[in-house]
Amino acid sequence: MRRHAGLGLCSACWQKHPGRPFIRGEHLRDQLTNPPTWLDDFVGHVAARFCVSRACGLITSLGRLLQDEHPNSPQALLERSRRPGRSMGTFARALEDFFTHRGLALPTDQAERLAAGRRKRRIDAVPGPLRTAVAAFDASRMRAQDRARRAGTRPRSNHTLETALSILRDLARFLTEHRGKDDWALTDVHDIEAFLATSPKARKRRLVVLRQFFRFARSPHIVLIDPTRTLIVKERNGFRGRTLTLDQQRELFRRWTTDDQVHPHEALLGILALLHGASSTQVRTLKITDIDAAAQTVRLGKRPHPVPLDPASWTVLERCLDHRAKWPTTNPHVMVTKGTKAGRSPASTAYFSHALDDCGYPPRMIRSTRLVDLVNTMDPKLVAAAFGMDPQATLIYLADHIAPGRLPDQHP
Template sequence: MEDFVAHVAARFCVSRACGLVTDLGRLLQDEHSNSPQALLERSRRPGRSMGPFARALEDFFTQRGLAMPTDQAERLAAGRRIDAVPEPLRPAVAAFDASCIRAQDRARRVGTRPRSHHTLETALGILRDLARFLTEHRSKDDWALTDVHDIEAFLVTLPKARQRRLVVLRQFFRFARSQHIILVDPTRGLTTKEPGGFRGRTLTLDQQRELFRRWTGDDHAHPHEALIGMLALLHGASSALQITDIDPLAQSVRLGKRPHPVLLDPASWTVLQRCLTHRAAWPTDNPHVMVTKGTKAGRQPASTAHLSHVLDDCGYLPWMIRSTRLVDLVNTMDPKLVAAAFGMDPEATLIYLCDHIDETLMSQWYDSRS
């Protein structure tokens, strides 16, 4: 209790700190469990915001390793997608989402690899689109009426996403059949019918040069945009940085799960210093390099929504820039070396191999052999 008092006193005004301490005292005196995780769950408000008390308690417990962070943002995103499902089909989707969340929690507790929140949100988005398609284009408001022709017609609407969509639909209909929501799995026997290679868009060399000049020579670009862009363009990175990940002496950083620190070139290091200067203007104890108005009082990283839109002004998506770098590295180096350097599975880099032969590289290879 005394540590929590000191924690909130250093971050809030006197009246707010007293209110938070009072709220904690009320929770400690009720009949429920007083374990840190139980206190954190009971402190959350229903609705879009879990409240300042829950956020302060989350920062206090997670900073000391006493509880796992909440999934408030992910719950809100999932709730929005479930609410968008037509009402007759909504209960099955909600039950499937609850089952996935329970499986994610079990995996986290036993130490295996749980599905990410992004994966679960993507699955709900696909089911939402299928439910709308069934009601609007197939005049069906019951999952039991879905047949293989409905699934095929839905997959045709977005051919490039066929494989990803079919994987999610198979999972959902297996669950629905186990819960006796349907009698026959309509996805049984369907195939992806597409190659497994990379087919995403990449940037041309001129576009890469334009972005490099924008982020290194244009002071009008936001520091967050420049940092995310340069890490993706030159280092193929997409992870958030913490202050402890930076080594000023070696001018290197640790990126995600990569096994070794990444040495930054002068341009990337300059962009990083600019972002740190921008961060210094915020009175915050947040350990992350990128701090926003919503995270300056806590310790959470910038939200997924902020990171996904931080490059909107430059006109390109983060995954497109990162894919450009990976395609270039995999096709000019050994894919196994790229996988080892990036901390990826070797199979993950193979999808970026192009299906054409670079005549220039082949001539250089023949010259070296002769």
């Protein structure tokens, strides 16, 4: 082994030395003719969030960008650091977190690029003769989304747009494979009914999208008659989801409050959904600043008032905070994963969709159980006010509820 000339360390110890990123940053500053003023801050930023070797690699990557012939403004560096493909890379994410947190650059459009790629894959899966109309429909929806953003109204989310394209893709495949039709103008009401019958539970959602598409297709005369005009949903407006029994709720409560082998993220998401009706989005975006340790309350999403936590819930929250404290992170969110500990973004929706896999029940089912119980034992308007929901949203949970004394056999 050869010892390091400056510090007298062997190679293995030198590779792990915490001062390596700062030494690498000093060397980079000496190599640059006009080093940026934020260079030292960036070195400290990556040194506090990454291991020694990864931090040195990021500083080396920054040096290559600063020494090329292109502009070295923060926004230009951020755009050039992005890798092609579905992930822009660790280096680009580190630069984005550093520049946007200090107001030196605007965030990238990585989310929009990924959404555009998902839409393109769905359009490409449409059979050729029917693809042009679907692409035109998607373009019109994107223009409507842009207008809504500029007008300050509520634009359709990327998930809504992608779901609509998935439904049209499935319909196009159904027409070509099972009905022998390769033109939208040949579609009739019997084709639509047969397609809706393939998934009865999704009839309402599918029919809404198909009505929007054929309404659009009539304008450029892709079709002359709307085949969905006379169709009806044929389903009642009410809660049809599954709920937990009382024994199942007790089993989950004991699992999340007494079993130390359960992951803290699972316990926190489950207990907040079971006792406080919290959604996955509310727990996903929960930050350290939303916690009031003195009053033992948290702020969940857009709820108008802080939510007081019972001793069991507060104990689970403290266990999750202890788990977070083991990560060297400055991420402001309560739930920090391996992929988000170096940045400031919340954990992905995919992570939360599988956080409760070990307990065997999805988060929506657990939350619906709490909402059904509250709405049927309290005034739905009070529940809506406490949860920050629209009053009409809580009424669907009263679909099968009959007030005591209203049945014929209970009349005097």
